[in-house]
Amino acid sequence: MNLTILGCYAATPRTFTNPTSQVLEIRNRLFLIDCGEGTQVQLRKNKLKFSKINHIFISHLHGDHFYGLIGLISTFMLLGRTADLHIYGPKGIKEVILLQLKLSNSYTAYNLYFHELISSESEIIFEDEKVIVKTIPLKHRVYTNGFLFQEKIGDRKLDMNAVQNHKIETCYYQKIKNGKDIELEDGTLIPNEKLTFDPIPPKSYAFCSDTVYDESIIPIIENTDILYHESTFLETEAHLSEKTMHTTAKQAATIALKANVKQLIMGHYSTRYASIELFKEEAETIFPNVLLSDDGKTFEF
Amino acid sequence: MNLTILGCYAATPRTFTNPTSQVLEIRNRLFLIDCGEGTQVQLRKNKLKFSKINHIFISHLHGDHFYGLIGLISTFMLLGRTADLHIYGPKGIKEVILLQLKLSNSYTAYNLYFHELISSESEIIFEDEKVIVKTIPLKHRVYTNGFLFQEKIGDRKLDMNAVQNHKIETCYYQKIKNGKDIELEDGTLIPNEKLTFDPIPPKSYAFCSDTVYDESIIPIIENTDILYHESTFLETEAHLSEKTMHTTAKQAATIALKANVKQLIMGHYSTRYASIELFKEEAETIFPNVLLSDDGKTFEF
Numbered sequence: 001m002n003l004t005i006l007g008c009y010a011a012t013p014r015t016f017t018n019p020t021s022q023v024l025e026i027r028n029r030l031f032l033i034d035c036g037e038g039t040q041v042q043l044r045k046n047k048l049k050f051s052k053i054n055h056i057f058i059s060h061l062h063g064d065h066f067y068g069l070i071g072l073i074s075t076f077m078l079l080g081r082t083a084d085l086h087i088y089g090p091k092g093i094k095e096v097i098l099l100q101l102k103l104s105n106s107y108t109a110y111n112l113y114f115h116e117l118i119s120s121e122s123e124i125i126f127e128d129e130k131v132i133v134k135t136i137p138l139k140h141r142v143y144t145n146g147f148l149f150q151e152k153i154g155d156r157k158l159d160m161n162a163v164q165n166h167k168i169e170t171c172y173y174q175k176i177k178n179g180k181d182i183e184l185e186d187g188t189l190i191p192n193e194k195l196t197f198d199p200i201p202p203k204s205y206a207f208c209s210d211t212v213y214d215e216s217i218i219p220i221i222e223n224t225d226i227l228y229h230e231s232t233f234l235e236t237e238a239h240l241s242e243k244t245m246h247t248t249a250k251q252a253a254t255i256a257l258k259a260n261v262k263q264l265i266m267g268h269y270s271t272r273y274a275s276i277e278l279f280k281e282e283a284e285t286i287f288p289n290v291l292l293s294d295d296g297k298t299f300e301f
Numbered sequence: 302m303n304l305t306i307l308g309c310y311a312a313t314p315r316t317f318t319n320p321t322s323q324v325l326e327i328r329n330r331l332f333l334i335d336c337g338e339g340t341q342v343q344l345r346k347n348k349l350k351f352s353k354i355n356h357i358f359i360s361h362l363h364g365d366h367f368y369g370l371i372g373l374i375s376t377f378m379l380l381g382r383t384a385d386l387h388i389y390g391p392k393g394i395k396e397v398i399l400l401q402l403k404l405s406n407s408y409t410a411y412n413l414y415f416h417e418l419i420s421s422e423s424e425i426i427f428e429d430e431k432v433i434v435k436t437i438p439l440k441h442r443v444y445t446n447g448f449l450f451q452e453k454i455g456d457r458k459l460d461m462n463a464v465q466n467h468k469i470e471t472c473y474y475q476k477i478k479n480g481k482d483i484e485l486e487d488g489t490l491i492p493n494e495k496l497t498f499d500p501i502p503p504k505s506y507a508f509c510s511d512t513v514y515d516e517s518i519i520p521i522i523e524n525t526d527i528l529y530h531e532s533t534f535l536e537t538e539a540h541l542s543e544k545t546m547h548t549t550a551k552q553a554a555t556i557a558l559k560a561n562v563k564q565l566i567m568g569h570y571s572t573r574y575a576s577i578e579l580f581k582e583e584a585e586t587i588f589p590n591v592l593l594s595d596d597g598k599t600f601e602f
Contacts (some may be wrong), residue, residue, distance in 0.1 A: 011376075011379055012341065012372070012375070012376040012379055013339075013341060013342050013372070014342065014345060015342060015345050015346050037338060037339065037341075037369065037372045038314070038338065038339055038342065040313065040314060040338075041314050041315065041316060041339065044315060044316050045316050061401075061404040061405050062405045062407070063371065063372055063375040063401075063405060063407075067368075067371055067372045067375075067401075068338070070364065070368055071313070071314070071338040071364055071368045074313070074364045074368075075312075075313040078312055078313055090404075092404045093404075095400065096397070096400050096401055096404060099396065099397050099400060100362075100364070100368075100397055103362040103391075103393045103394075103397060103443075104362050104363045104364060104443060105442060105443045106363070106364075141406060142404075142405060142406045
């Protein structure tokens with residue numbers, strides 16, 4: 001699993017900072033999360049393949065999280081895309097994208113599927129054989145969801161020495177990976193745990209932006225491996241944080257602590273501060289495992 | 302009069318090239334022409350003051366000419382703008398901007414005036430005491446206008462030596478600048494031409510993008526000082542030019558020649574070519590005074 005930060009600054013795009021967008025690669029699937037203005041250029045700069053993105057998750061319809069979406073959809077069109085594209089986001093996203101396509105008299109040659117979200121409860125919005133994605137209802141000035149990406153438990157790993165010692169034929173391998181015991185031709189039963197190792201533990205990633213400090217998300221993100229939580233402000237601006245329905249670094253760390261996550265990544269920084277290191281310093285007074293996102297940075301887990 | 306090119310490349314924004322946007326400063330007014338994705342960042346990079354932009358002209362609703370507009374409007378809002386903002390563009394522009402503001406539950410504290418264009422004839426869309434702006438109906442895949450910016454003839458310039466020799470009082474200066482003759486106290490009539498110089502000749506700038514080769518614009522742009530005309534392709538791609546309703550460098554030069562403009566600026570380049578110098582070379586076979594626009598370049602006239 002790896003995560004590339006295309007943009008992690010609040011509000012407007014600037015010369016050296018970009019609004020929210022990130023790419024999560026998980027079990028060979030590439031998920032785009034949020035799409036602020038300039039995301040397509042950030043994808044190019046970070047040499048990420050446009051064609052590998054088939055699912056885009058939009059947290060909310062504030063500009064710094066989705067004004068780059070229409071441009072990306074248009075560029076997919078110009079690049080001759082044919083693969084389906086799925087977009088998950090708040091109700092209204094379909095209307096605004098289709099209106100812009102209509103006004104420019106441009107229609108995608110690929111299928112564009114909108115999955116509009118309206119629920120205030122966590123729900124599964126994507127699932128295939130390897131990954132499941134759930135919403136994390138957040139509290140912000142407009143309807144907002146975070147997203148929880150969970151790997152499913154994979155097949156058990158074959159212990160090739162054991163399998164070959166017992167001269168088990170290849171056609172049984174998948175059954176063994178699925179956890180089945182094997183009866184040899186002489187009638188001996190070999191229990192599965194003698195033929196396999198435990199599968200790689202599934203990882204999980206929670207994206208929470210934008211939101212006010214809200215403990216009601218804890219049951220949803222509990223024990224997550226990696227939590228990206230917005231930290232627009234420091235505690236010195238707690239009043240602004242409350243007013244604008246954002247979170248301080250200390251509050252983000254408190255959520256990380258109470259939800260027992262392994263790793264906290266901070267982001268959605270206000271550009272008023274001299275250094276983003278200040279967010280880490282403040283968060284570490286509460287929770288030890290803090291990483292700072294920054295535009296162009298990739299994390300491998 | 303000076304012109305700053307924020308972006309002059311066709312289709313999608315890329316790492317080092319930006320879609321169409323330019324700022325025309327004319328008689329101390331700052332006009333933004335087109336607003337592709339990333340325009341607000343280009344404004345910052347070129348150190349242009351956001352607050353000086355009160356009028357935005359959008360040629361057509363293809364993404365590479367207007368997907369940056371909603372972001373700029375939002376940023377004006379975040380910067381605490383209070384001055385009126387006027388937007389001139391094709392019908393539909395108001396609906397799409399207001400829908401996006403509504404979905405983000407964001408409303409501008411400044412007045413936003415939309416001047417929606419529907420005419421297929423040239424019309425005056427802006428006029429004050431110093432500048433007049435007319436549309437140039439263009440032929441493209443969607444409803445499109447170019448824009449003709451004309452300085453008005455200014456006051457006559459006082460010949461300070463002559464004025465002081467005749468001991469004319471300051472209170473008559475504006476009358477003289479307006480072209481009036483002056484009668485001295487002894488009854489002598491001093492004709493205006495003895496007291497003034499001709500005013501600075503008014504300049505004009507025509508912006509034509511996007512369009513197929515179309516001689517019907519010639520009467521509108523005839524004798525213009527500076528013509529920016531799109532040249533998406535070279536003649537080797539004339540078939541694509543026709544198909545996509547764009548212009549080749551040679552065709553742009555032909556328009557410049559037939560309209561008897563003083564200077565042609567080329568732009569809206571397809572990124573398929575190794576060098577933009579090729580556009581200049583091709584155009585110069587037809588018309589001698591050719592300049593190449595490029596992102597971040599400023600022309601002074």
